Amino acid sequence: MKYSLPQAVLFDLDGTLLDTAPDLGAALNRVLAAEQRPLVSAEEYTPLASHGSAGLLRYAYGDEFEQRRDELRSAFLAAYAANIAAHTKPFHGVGELLQQLQQRAIPVAIVTNKPHALTAQLVPCYPEFAHIQVVISGDTLAVAKPNPEPLLHAADLLQVDAANCWYIGDAERDIEAGRRANMFTVLARYGYISATDQPEIWGANAMIDRPEELLELWSE
Incomplete structure (x- = not known):
């Protein structure tokens, strides 16, 4: 039509x-790596990229995200801003x-x-x-x-x-x-x-x- x-x-x-998914996913993985947690693959984080920091962190941290929302979001945004247009x-x-x-x-x-x-x-x-x-x-x-x-x-x-x-x-x-x-x-x-x-x-x-x-x- x-x-x-x-x-x-x-x-x-x-x-x-x-x-933006590659740089959002990289920021998520930098936060996870700093806590010695398993990283998230591109196949996992790419479909979540439109949901921003909250969607990505909630996927990686589950229920723990709600308890640590401000702390984790601050760490994520700092990591993302540092390499916002790398990929x-x-x-x-x-x-x-x-x-x-x-x-x-x-x-x-x-x-x-x-x-x-x-x-x-x-x-x-x-x-x-x-x-x-x-x-x-x-x-x-x-x-x-x-x-x-x-x-x-x-x-x-x-x-x-x-x-x-x-x-x-x-x-x-x-x-x-x-x-x-x-x-x-x-x-x-x-x-x-x-x-x-x-x-x-x-x-x-x-x-x-x-x-x-x-x-x-x-x-x-």
């Missing part, structure tokens, strides 16, 4: 624009997609649950994002996704009605936030989706298996 061009496109960051790269096709959006004069925003300090450190590492002026982080507002407010705030800054925006993400919280914001939602199936997830019931308006497929959804 083809759809009319949106007036703005909003993207999640981890698992949608950037493949992280845009997914193949992201640069072309953003270039095409720019050529069409369609404004772009990033709406992520990543803390501002890390987002501000990471995004400038990639020239593909240089023209993106609106970046909303997980602590920009008092609420984060799946609350729709961060998406609505981005739309306001872009001066585009939310109903004329598309939101692309790889997690259930992304689709929920987009739907609640009355945006057209697109699930990035190439992102961090685990074997136990059920993306077919999340209610996305469309799904893509590679970033460039977004362009194929539009009737010019």
